[in-house]
Amino acid sequence: MPDTQLPTLYNTDSSYYSMIARLALAEAGMSYTSRPVDIHRGRENQQPWFVRLNPEMTVPVLVDGDRVLPDSHLILDAARPQPAAGAQAELLSRLYRFPVDQFTFAWLMRWNPVVRFLFPRKLAEIRGDMLQLAEQNPDLGDAYRRRAAVFDQRVAAFSQPPGPRWAALSAEADALLAEMDAQLAQAGPLFGGADFNATDVLATVFLARLRFCRQGRRIGARPAVAAYWDRVHGRPSFRQADVWDRLRPSLVLRLIG
Template identity: 40%
Template sequence: MMAPALQFGAKPRLYHTPSSYYSMIARLALAEGGIAHERVFVDIHVRMSQQQPDYVRLNPNMTVPTLVLADRILDQSRDIAEYALGVSDGALEGEAKAWLDLHYNYAIEELTFGGILARNPVARIMIPKRLGSARRNLLARAARNPDLAQVYEARAAVFAERARIFDPDAVIRLSETRRAEAIDFMDRLEQTLGDGRAVLVPPAYGLADVVWTVFLGRMEFASLGAEIPKRPALARYWRAMQARPSFPAADIWTKLHLGRLIGGILGIARG
């Protein structure tokens, strides 16, 4: 699906993929902030719409989410979340900034894709091939779009690095490392929440709650959900976050909804 033309001055438009981790952060922040917006589905799996020139001009990183505002474009989930909750990065400090930095320094993709590769021998064959194909396609796009050649070539280098990271011979150890780190994060959350606080950084719900709520959803998605009930304070917090009206509004995926994913790609399901 090609991205609609950029329309500054219209309602904020969020380009997203329902199953995308960082799209979920953007959706949850916008829901919590009460920011009315239009959602536009970006097929990053089959049509690779994020590589289309129109979208690349919105987001040269060729990622989701992208939020188009009246006066600017935000192409990082952290920036979108800060905008939605009315917080500037410069104003973040102390515990809130520490939790946010801890989250964004973690390679969540290496947990999810690493886990798939570690568990599935077929994936260990197919995904590296797919990464190589994506790199070649990006270089071909660079040749066809001289004005965007540098952008496409930079993205091709990202896929070359991914192919190195997800090397089949090393991916099992990578997955184990990221899994251990994720469990350690849940231990840290448990320790912090153990004093009975209702939100991660009192007195009010904030950016840290946005990103760590989505993190916990991804733990369920990545078959680590059984770790949550082992930690009573974390389990209490997770139940409370899921009970907030923003949680269903943001469409946080705790499991794969294959039918909806396919429906979105085919244009027969809501974005």
């Protein structure tokens, strides 16, 4: 039986931000009970019990007694040392601001015409479900309506041809890689020096997502970043945290399911 004294991490295997939380906790050596949340077919994150836990309806969420951390940034802050103010702190902020969902789905929609056809329709369906749930759960109506507005924006964005969005996001990813390469050339083996810090967590998951989207050549074009990737993806925590660096067919089925 799971240890009820341990914190509980509500997370999803394929979720980028869940990977950030799992990697931060693994590097910190923090034990927890993993509670998988089906955000695709089951849409557990939209169920009232989860909305009461996190009104934003996003994973991950770490619950430790009375303390609830409903965001990967908060979990990262609690688990790993943050860089001092300066260029590395700015890089950490830029990595967090990078629109990884748009990058991922722009690539998926270019790669697979089935995703390109079905994904905007799936988003519109979810938006409708949010409005129904708002009617069925008046006490949570505001949260559901806010979330429906988010899906309005997603439907508009992903109904457009993915090519221009992909080009702009690829340029932004390349700019991040250039900054990472420059800092790593001076910082040493890790951004945290001898310690795997918060920037290392985000950088590792970001590079894994580039490889997930079959953009490994962008990593290979930056010598310091390429050497860094070889270093970090070989760490035991990478496998322990189940960081995805390649597309798994089951995910595509879940997205269009």
